[in-house]
Amino acid sequence: MAGRRAARTDGNQAEIVEELRRCGLSVFPTHTVGDGFPDITVGWKGVNYLFEIKDPKQPTSKQKLTPDEEKLRREWRGTIFTITTAEEALATVGAISR
Numbered sequence: 684m685a686g687r688r689a690a691r692t693d694g695n696q697a698e699i700v701e702e703l704r705r706c707g708l709s710v711f712p713t714h715t716v717g718d719g720f721p722d723i724t725v726g727w728k729g730v731n732y733l734f735e736i737k738d739p740k741q742p743t744s745k746q747k748l749t750p751d752e753e754k755l756r757r758e759w760r761g762t763i764f765t766i767t768t769a770e771e772a773l774a775t776v777g778a779i780s781r
Contacts, residue, residue, distance in 0.1 A: 696714070706778055708772075710724075722735055734765070734775075
């Protein structure tokens with residue numbers, strides 16, 4: 684992996700984490716891992732999900748994946764989901780239907 688980048692969270696991350704936990708999902712913040720690793724890891728019904736959080740209030744240019752995020756997605760042999768709301772995460776794991 685490339686060099687580690689400074690960890691920062693999107694403005695909506697705390698709200699998303701709080702809502703997912705309120706709905707009974709396990710949430711572990713992983714934004715500090717660096718090297719493009721997704722912002723949170725979520726557990727639901729025995730399955731783990733990797734979520735990259737983007738803030739829809741930011742300009743489109745700020746919502747794009749970073750070079751490290753793009754590289755990890757090319758190399759990762761699993762799925763990484765991009766979300767902007769807790770509802771998107773809940774729908775992805777099947778906790779609610781869209």
